[in-house]
Amino acid sequence: MKKQIAKKFLLGFSLIETILVMTIVLLLLSMVGLSVTENNNESEIVKQEANELVVWLSDKMNQAKLEEADFKIYASEWSAGNLQLTVSWLTGPNATKSVSYKTDKVYLRKESSSYQFTYDGKWQSLSPAVTFTVRGKSLSQKNIIEVTVSGVGYVSTKVK
Numbered sequence: 256m257k258k259q260i261a262k263k264f265l266l267g268f269s270l271i272e273t274i275l276v277m278t279i280v281l282l283l284l285s286m287v288g289l290s291v292t293e294n295n296n297e298s299e300i301v302k303q304e305a306n307e308l309v310v311w312l313s314d315k316m317n318q319a320k321l322e323e324a325d326f327k328i329y330a331s332e333w334s335a336g337n338l339q340l341t342v343s344w345l346t347g348p349n350a351t352k353s354v355s356y357k358t359d360k361v362y363l364r365k366e367s368s369s370y371q372f373t374y375d376g377k378w379q380s381l382s383p384a385v386t387f388t389v390r391g392k393s394l395s396q397k398n399i400i401e402v403t404v405s406g407v408g409y410v411s412t413k414v415k
């Protein structure tokens with residue numbers, strides 16, 4: 256009779272086995288949680304960088320209007336698939352000076368075939384004057400924001 260009772264208790268899991276299974280389950284849950292958090296962080300980074308690009312473009316256009324100056328924006332690739340934007344002042348107090356915008360947190364790409372854009376109070380191209388896309392480093396189709404500059408100089412964003 257005692258052997259039968261002892262065998263019934265041996266059918267359960269030992270403490271070590273239970274701890275091992277719980278550790279594996281917790282590791283899996285934390286990995287899932289981290290991947291969800293990283294995706295949210297990437298979308299926040301994309302939004303932040305798109306907003307910084309909007310502010311930078313708006314600032315350069317406002318500066319040009321205040322100083323009655325003209326500039327060109329040159330788009331050049333500075334790393335694989337990532338653009339650097341360079342403003343070269345053509346007239347005004349900053350003539351012959353240039354300033355650049357680049358980021359390594361996201362991918363910045365242009366949606367037009369031109370590599371230079373001229374601004375002299377208005378953009379010398381059809382509307383929209385230029386459209387850039389800001390993409391996350393993971394290249395997922397979820398984290399893409401378009402930054403569009405209209406022909407008269409308004410800058411807007413649109414989640415793609």
